[in-house]
Amino acid sequence: MSPNDRVLGPDDLDGYLRLREGSFGYPAGDEALDAFRARLPNSFGAFVDGELAAVVTQHPYRAWAAGACVPMGGFGGVATAPEHRRAGHVARLMRAALDAGRAKGFGWNLLYPFDAAFYGRYGWASVPTGVPLALPPERLPPGVPGRLARVDGSARAGLAAPYARFAPTRTFADARTEGPWDAWEDLDEAPGQRVLRFAGTDAFVAMKLRDEAAGVRLDVLDLGWRDAAGRDAVWGILSAFRGQVAVVHLEAPWDDPVAADRQRAHAVAGHAGLMARVADVATAAAALRAVADDDAALDLAPLVVKVIDGYAPWNDGTWRLTPGPDGTEVEPTRGRADATVDVRGLALLWSGAAAPADVRRAGWAEGDGRALATLAALSGGRRPFRSPVDRF
Ligand SMILES: CC(C)(COP(=O)(O)OP(=O)(O)OC[C@H]1O[C@@H](n2cnc3c(N)ncnc32)[C@H](O)[C@@H]1OP(=O)(O)O)[C@@H](O)C(=O)NCCC(=O)NCCS
Known part of the structure; x- marks a missing residue:
């Protein structure tokens, strides 16, 4: 780290709140104070003349990647005081935070960008997740009614049991077991009318009803299913609101046929997208297994890949990967590379967000198609999706 950068401590709270006011306009309300105080040890600050000029917080949590539950970092509260912008502070702090995250086993970093181009130049790639739709319930598939039961209480x-069966099928689904936020609490405390929850063994949905001038509006806060029967069950319960809502x-989910079928007519402006970065090639690769989506072992040949990562020099170089059913052996090598991949292309392949041909077309991969196919296969037959309640 540069001499004027350091991890924040308890004495930095006032400076942190002052900085936040200038970037996010948040008042330093009492309620937020505890959460902000808890962030300080995970926050990296840049100081100019003794004053906090920029901050990056790396939230620690666990999430699923290719069917394995792994520790990850997530950047939030990225801010530079207006008078210190465009001096390179955030670019420097993010690198320091990524580097520090390696000791904590963070192979990946996720964030929700204000502008994808800003983070793209530092190696994050946009990954598809939910497609926001607004439509009458008659436009959803009828599904199969009566398969989910109403669940009360917390x-x-x-929902935790069906969620735990769903999450491994999705890359970047939060484990909801660890982290500075608690999706379950957010679902309990959603403002306005009480949250209705329905669950079965392999599917769940949480929703809120709200009276509006144009009729009743139903907001789905959280949903997921493990298999086709679970999917039918979720559409089935939503169908029950036909005529009422x-x-x-x-x-x-972006890859569900409902999203593809309805996107053109029913897509609405959503939140900022999700971006993912391979924070540490060796750590991320080690957790990737040679398995199909049902965890059956796949026979994947070893490969040598040259990773281009000008921002995180510990990734930049040539790696020999030997995939196995329990993980991938990773070692740096001087050998000749079968394929060359930009670190953004690696994030797309390993997360299942894109196929080799897509990544090649974007200019983020070249070389032997068999090596690229192996990198894509390490996504374990999963694709990205992260519930909107897991946004940070
Ligand atoms: C976005 C923000 C964090 C950038 O901080 P910063 O310290 O000025 O960033 P850096 O100086 O490290 O910028 C790195 C590069 O991004 C460019 N950049 C800075 N702000 C940018 C912006 N708003 N849009 C696009 N590019 C930008 C810089 O010019 C620099 O490029 P260069 O190296 O080619 O000169 C800061 O403007 C801010 O606090 N904004 C308000 C809060 C916010 O939106 N935070 C992001 C939440 S996801």
């Missing part, structure tokens, strides 16, 4: 008690707002 959200965790009602004027419009359903939901984030459909």
Whole structure:
């Protein structure tokens, strides 16, 4: 780290709140103070003349990647005081935070960008997740009614079990076991009318009804399914609101046929997208297994890949990967590379966000197609999706 950069401590709270005011306009309300105080040990600050000029917080949590539950970092509260912008502070702090995250086993970093181009130049790639749709329930598939039961009590008690069966099928699904936020609490405390929750063994959905001038609006806050029967069950319960509800707002998984079928007519402006970065090639690769989506072992040949990563020099270089059913052996090599991949292309291949041909077309991969196919196969037959309640 540069001499004027350091991890924040308890004495930095006032400076941190002052900086936040200038970037996010948040008042330093009492309620937020505890959460902000807890962030300080995970925050990297740049100081100019003894004053905090820029900050990056790396939240620690666990999430699923290719069917394995792994520790990850997530950048939030990225800010530079207006008078210190464009001096390179954030670019420097993010690198320091990524580097520090390696000791904590963070192979990946996720963030929700204000502008994808800003983070793209530092090696994050946009990955598809939910497609926000607004449509009458009649426009959703009928599904199969009566398969999910209403669950009362806390959200965790009602939904954690089906969630835990769903999450491994999705790369970047939060484990919801660790982290500075608690999706279950957010689902308990969603403002306005009480949250209705329905669950079965392999599927769940949480929603809120709201009266509006144009009729009743149903907001789906969280949803997931492990298999086709679970999917039918979720559409089935939403179908039950036909005739009662004027419009359903939901984030459909981007690769679900519902998203593809309805996107043109029913897509609405959503939140900032999700971006992912391979924070540490060796750590991320080690957790990737040679398995299909049902965890059956695949026979994947070893390969040598040259990774281009000008921002995180510990990744930049040539690696020999030997995939196995329990993980991938990774070692630096001087051998000749079968393929060359930009670190953004690596994030797309390993997360299942894109196929080799897509990454090649973007200019982020070249070389032997068999090596690229192996890198893509390490996604374990999964694709990205992260529930909107897991946003940080
Ligand atoms: C976005 C923000 C964090 C950038 O901080 P910063 O310290 O000025 O960033 P850096 O100086 O490290 O900028 C790195 C590069 O990005 C460019 N950049 C800075 N702000 C940018 C912006 N708003 N849009 C696009 N590029 C930008 C810089 O010119 C620099 O490029 P260069 O190296 O080619 O000169 C800062 O403007 C800010 O606090 N904004 C308000 C809060 C916010 O939106 N935070 C992001 C939440 S996801």
